[in-house]
Amino acid sequence: MIxxxxxxxxxxxxxxxxxxxxxxxxxxxATHIAVTEPLVIEDSPILISxxxxxxxxxxxxxxxxxxxxxxxxGKITTRQRSPHGLDKKMKHxxxxxxxxxxxxxxxYHWSGLMGYALHKMPIIGELQPGLWVATAFGGHGLNTTAxxxxxxxxxxxxxxxxxxxxxxxxxxxAGGPVGRAGVQTSYWLMQLRDKLDEFRFR
Numbered sequence: 001m002i003x004x005x006x007x008x009x010x011x012x013x014x015x016x017x018x019x020x021x022x023x024x025x026x027x028x029x030a031t032h033i034a035v036t037e038p039l040v041i042e043d044s045p046i047l048i049s050x051x052x053x054x055x056x057x058x059x060x061x062x063x064x065x066x067x068x069x070x071x072x073x074g075k076i077t078t079r080q081r082s083p084h085g086l087d088k089k090m091k092h093x094x095x096x097x098x099x100x101x102x103x104x105x106x107x108y109h110w111s112g113l114m115g116y117a118l119h120k121m122p123i124i125g126e127l128q129p130g131l132w133v134a135t136a137f138g139g140h141g142l143n144t145t146a147x148x149x150x151x152x153x154x155x156x157x158x159x160x161x162x163x164x165x166x167x168x169x170x171x172x173x174a175g176g177p178v179g180r181a182g183v184q185t186s187y188w189l190m191q192l193r194d195k196l197d198e199f200r201f202r
Contacts (some may be wrong), residue, residue, distance in 0.1 A: 005130055006130050006131075006132065006156055007130065007131055007132065008132040008133070008134060008152055008156075009022060009127075009131070009132065009133045009134070009135065010133075010134050010135060010145075011135065012026065012113065012114070012115035012135050012136070012137065012141075013026050013027070013028035013029070013113040013114065013115035013116075014113060019127065019131070019133070021127070021171050022123065022127075022133055022135060022171055024171070024173050024174060024176070025117055025118075025123065025136070025171035025172055025173060025174055026115040026116070026117060026123070026135060026136050026174065027078070027115065027116045027117070027118070027174045027175075027179055027180060027183055028078070028113045028114075028115060028180070029076055029077070029078055029113065029114045029115075029116055029138075029183060030076065030077050030078070030079060030082075030111050030112070030113055030114075031073055031074065031075070031076050031111070031112055031113075031114060031139070032073065032074065032075045032082070032083075032086055032089075032090060032109070032110070032111045032112075033071060033072070033073045033090075033108075033109060033110055033111070033112070034071075034072050034073075034086070034087060034090035034091065034094070034106050034108070034109040035065070035069050035070070035071050035072075035106070035107055035108040035109070036069050036070040036071075036072075036101070036104045036105065036106055036107065037069065037104060037105045037106070037107050038067040038068050038069055039064075039068045039069065039070060039101075039104065041068055043100070044068070045098045045100045045101065046062075046064055046070065046098065048064070049063060049064040049065075050063065051063040054097075056190075056194040056197075057190035057191075057193055057194050058076065058187055058190040058191045058194055059074065059194075060072065060073065060074030060075075060093060060094075060097075061073050061074065062094065069107070070094065070101070070104070072090055072093065072094045074090075074093060075089065075090070075093065076187055077184065077187070078180040078181075078183050078184040078187075079184075081111075082109075082110070082111040086109050086111070087106040087109045090106065090109060091104075091106055114137075114138055114139055114141070115135055115136045115137065115138070116136060116138045116174075116183070117136035117138075117169070117171070117172065117174065118172050118174050118175070118179070119169050119172065120138065121136070121166070121169035122134065122135065122136050122137050122138075122144055122148055122166065122169070123135050123136045123166070123169065123170060123171055124148045124151060124152065124163055124166040124169075125163050125164070125166055125167060125170065126155070126163070127171075132152050132155070132156070133171075134148040134149065134151075134152055151163045151166075
């Protein structure tokens with residue numbers, strides 16, 4: 001057992017029990033990833049290693065990683081379990097963009113949860129003396145988690161009060177199952193609008 005005078009809760013959508021106020025304020029949204037077998041550089045239609053995201057409302061993202069493997073992410077949903085046949089579904093998605101990759105196999109695939117608040121801002125601050133929170137970073141955790149960590153650390157060690165800039169974006173009830181249904185419906189609508197735009201401009 002670990003004892004401490006100060007605790008920072010950074011569990012995103014993976015905890016539903018520790019602090020009920022935060023659990024009720026964070027909507028769990030799943031995203032899925034597939035990693036291909038190494039691509040043959042001479043035959044690869046992807047020639048850059050930087051991260052790429054498309055301009056659709058419900059877009060995907062990808063990049064080349066070690067060993068010239070393609071990492072492809074997307075298919076956001078509020079269903080928290082990995083769908084059956086995820087590897088085939090992810091391959092179908094990236095082959096729609098790069099048909100030349102239809103012969104490429106999937107070596108790894110997994111799902112992960114992102115935590116969103118209704119106000120779409122991270123929840124950062126002190127809930128009660130000694131209990132801090134840094135969560136609900138949505139799909140922007142790579143940059144904003146580092147910022148939140150610095151804010152909370154300087155608040156704890158130096159009394160820095162810049163974290164109060166996030167005071168108005170505190171935990172708000174996210175609607176429970178109704179909130180998740182609303183998020184899923186909005187995502188389906190975004191997908192529909194994307195398909196209509198693609199059809200119109202084809």
